[in-house]
Amino acid sequence: MLPYVFGVDIGGTAIKLGAFRTDGTLLEKWQIPTRTEDGGKNVLPDALDALRGWMARNQIGWEQVEGVGMGVPGPVKIDGTVSGCINLNWGELHLPAILHELEPAISKFRVTNDVNAATVGELWKGAASDNLSAVMVTLGTGIGCGIVADGRVMSGSEGAAGEIGHFCVDREATVPCKCGKYGCLEQYCSATGLLRCAKLALFQQASRPSSLREKKRLSAKDVCDAAREGDALALELLDELGEKLGWALTAMASTVNPEVFIIGGGLSKAGDILLQPIERSFQKYAFHAFQDTAFVLAELGNDAGIYGCAKMVLD
Amino acid sequence: MLPYVFGVDIGGTAIKLGAFRTDGTLLEKWQIPTRTEDGGKNVLPDALDALRGWMARNQIGWEQVEGVGMGVPGPVKIDGTVSGCINLNWGELHLPAILHELEPAISKFRVTNDVNAATVGELWKGAASDNLSAVMVTLGTGIGCGIVADGRVMSGSEGAAGEIGHFCVDREATVPCKCGKYGCLEQYCSATGLLRCAKLALFQQASRPSSLREKKRLSAKDVCDAAREGDALALELLDELGEKLGWALTAMASTVNPEVFIIGGGLSKAGDILLQPIERSFQKYAFHAFQDTAFVLAELGNDAGIYGCAKMVLD
Numbered sequence: 001m002l003p004y005v006f007g008v009d010i011g012g013t014a015i016k017l018g019a020f021r022t023d024g025t026l027l028e029k030w031q032i033p034t035r036t037e038d039g040g041k042n043v044l045p046d047a048l049d050a051l052r053g054w055m056a057r058n059q060i061g062w063e064q065v066e067g068v069g070m071g072v073p074g075p076v077k078i079d080g081t082v083s084g085c086i087n088l089n090w091g092e093l094h095l096p097a098i099l100h101e102l103e104p105a106i107s108k109f110r111v112t113n114d115v116n117a118a119t120v121g122e123l124w125k126g127a128a129s130d131n132l133s134a135v136m137v138t139l140g141t142g143i144g145c146g147i148v149a150d151g152r153v154m155s156g157s158e159g160a161a162g163e164i165g166h167f168c169v170d171r172e173a174t175v176p177c178k179c180g181k182y183g184c185l186e187q188y189c190s191a192t193g194l195l196r197c198a199k200l201a202l203f204q205q206a207s208r209p210s211s212l213r214e215k216k217r218l219s220a221k222d223v224c225d226a227a228r229e230g231d232a233l234a235l236e237l238l239d240e241l242g243e244k245l246g247w248a249l250t251a252m253a254s255t256v257n258p259e260v261f262i263i264g265g266g267l268s269k270a271g272d273i274l275l276q277p278i279e280r281s282f283q284k285y286a287f288h289a290f291q292d293t294a295f296v297l298a299e300l301g302n303d304a305g306i307y308g309c310a311k312m313v314l315d
Numbered sequence: 316m317l318p319y320v321f322g323v324d325i326g327g328t329a330i331k332l333g334a335f336r337t338d339g340t341l342l343e344k345w346q347i348p349t350r351t352e353d354g355g356k357n358v359l360p361d362a363l364d365a366l367r368g369w370m371a372r373n374q375i376g377w378e379q380v381e382g383v384g385m386g387v388p389g390p391v392k393i394d395g396t397v398s399g400c401i402n403l404n405w406g407e408l409h410l411p412a413i414l415h416e417l418e419p420a421i422s423k424f425r426v427t428n429d430v431n432a433a434t435v436g437e438l439w440k441g442a443a444s445d446n447l448s449a450v451m452v453t454l455g456t457g458i459g460c461g462i463v464a465d466g467r468v469m470s471g472s473e474g475a476a477g478e479i480g481h482f483c484v485d486r487e488a489t490v491p492c493k494c495g496k497y498g499c500l501e502q503y504c505s506a507t508g509l510l511r512c513a514k515l516a517l518f519q520q521a522s523r524p525s526s527l528r529e530k531k532r533l534s535a536k537d538v539c540d541a542a543r544e545g546d547a548l549a550l551e552l553l554d555e556l557g558e559k560l561g562w563a564l565t566a567m568a569s570t571v572n573p574e575v576f577i578i579g580g581g582l583s584k585a586g587d588i589l590l591q592p593i594e595r596s597f598q599k600y601a602f603h604a605f606q607d608t609a610f611v612l613a614e615l616g617n618d619a620g621i622y623g624c625a626k627m628v629l630d
Contacts, residue, residue, distance in 0.1 A: 150469060156571055156572025156573070162570065163602060164570065167602070180603075251567070254477070254478050287494060289478050290478075
């Protein structure tokens with residue numbers, strides 16, 4: 001094994017980079033802006049230049065680098081083809097070929113979806129480091145999901161394994177999701193979804209007191225904070241989020257049977273007040289074979305991606 | 316590659332065996348009864364004796380056999396440990412070790428859950444032979460499920476990947492499943508579940524005419540036959556089965572993103588009258604990324620297992 005490895009986590013606004021020793025030590029992490037103009041054609045050259053700059057400063061050549069792992073914000077097939085990344089203005093691209101053309105000296109290249117990369121990171125150095133398989137669900141603007149099962153990152157036939165945000169959790173729903181369908185998990189359990197449900201509840205239960213009414217610009221974080229302070233309406237909102245999400249996760253458990261679920265994303269900063277209702281609902285609905293499945297909060301935050309990207313090269 | 320390979324599909328009443336050339340030609344298939352007494356301790360020796368008998372008759376030695384693949388009716392971990400097979404009276408067993416002790420000359424041994432094996436079989440020589448990944452759902456007394464994703468059979472951390480029969484599809488249900496929970500998929504979408512729903516509908520809609528009322532001992536097959544002949548109540552029953560199953564399969568698609576769903580098991584003999592409502596519901600609820608997922612009926616019937624077992628050795 002060569003001494004160095006890079007993790008590159010490409011997001012819509014920033015490219016996060018990590019330089020590691022192959023023993024797992026993070027030597028340096030930094031980020032650069034993502035230039036998404038012109039069909040995102042600068043994204044990969046910029047990332048490579050950033051790595052080359054670090055290598056030059058540290059007098060390291062590609063012959064000392066085990067490889068580069070990359071996470072991208074979109075579906076990635078098992079052969080490294082992305083079908084398109086809206087946030088990067090990318091269409092269909094075969095990343096291994098492009099990377100090889102840009103820098104033939106890279107000896108090993110691995111690429112996956114960004115949430116898959118974060119899942120690998122949490123399994124390696126984070127919340128699930130005692131485990132071999134995990135499903136990670138990130139609750140932010142939308143819902144992301146990464147899956148490591150039977151020791152491998154799952155891609156799916158179209159790179160869409162783990163696209164759980166639009167699983168219908170309410171077949172009677174009448175409010176359309178932005179995807180055009182109804183009752184999508186994201187409409188209830190993302191940060192955006194929680195906020196939507198909160199506003200709806202405040203409107204529908206106009207006479208009910210709640211500290212949420214005092215907020216000028218209500219946020220999902222406000223709901224979590226209010227729940228922690230005992231606000232009954234806020235607690236109910238998190239219960240309802242947990243009910244739907246915990247139940248949806250029983251479907252994922254029934255499919256891939258992970259050792260642990262990792263709850264991440266911005267909303268997960270709320271901690272146990274969020275985690276407990278999810279786990280309670282899971283226990284209520286899960287078949288006995290899955291009742292020992294653990295639930296943990298993500299630990300590595302924005303660094304999970306660079307860790308996971310590096311780890312994919314080492315595996 | 317050595318010239319021969321065996322597939323051994325162990326069921327609760329019969330052990331099905333197949334002798335293949337490694338080019339995929341089935342040379343002979345046969346079956347022997349499963350002796351489940353004494354903790355099922357005869358099952359593996361009996362299976363081996365059956366293979367040895369075939370080899371003796373055909374003057375073939377183990378040095379000409381690439382390996383033995385086996386399917387068992389219970390969860391199998393990725394290391395070949397079964398956690399217990401109720402129908403065989405087996406507790407926890409590490410099958411590769413036991414097989415090696417019984418016959419050290421076997422050069423390669425593969426084992427998985429019986430429905431996983433059937434899925435591999437259908438992908439190799441059956442309904443999904445144009446595909447690389449599939450989720451197979453068998454509708455019989457219960458619901459079984461096999462998953463091949465990203466080119467590999469899925470096991471799950473406890474060997475319970477694909478245990479979808481007890482996913483809750485009705486959170487308001489009040490009739491308990493035999494598992495102790497409520498609203499399990501199996502209670503609605505297995506052959507047993509369909510029969511239960513049919514009896515309930517006939518009782519609850521006592522004044523409604525239906526040809527099902529003329530049956531002395533109603534069966535799930537009667538419901539499918541009546542639907543094919545245009546009986547409105549029977550058609551509604553299959554619609555409702557399809558509604559629940561198709562929707563549950565969107566959760567599996569969201570998790571592993573297979574190319575194709577294979578519907579098998581006794582109930583699948585009903586054909587398109589069963590398949591169409593499942594696919595219709597899937598299309599209604601599936602996120603756009605999954606709308607091209609194909610649906611096919613299983614083709615190999617009881618032979619799927621031996622084919623899949625043999626194929627696992629060849630992979």
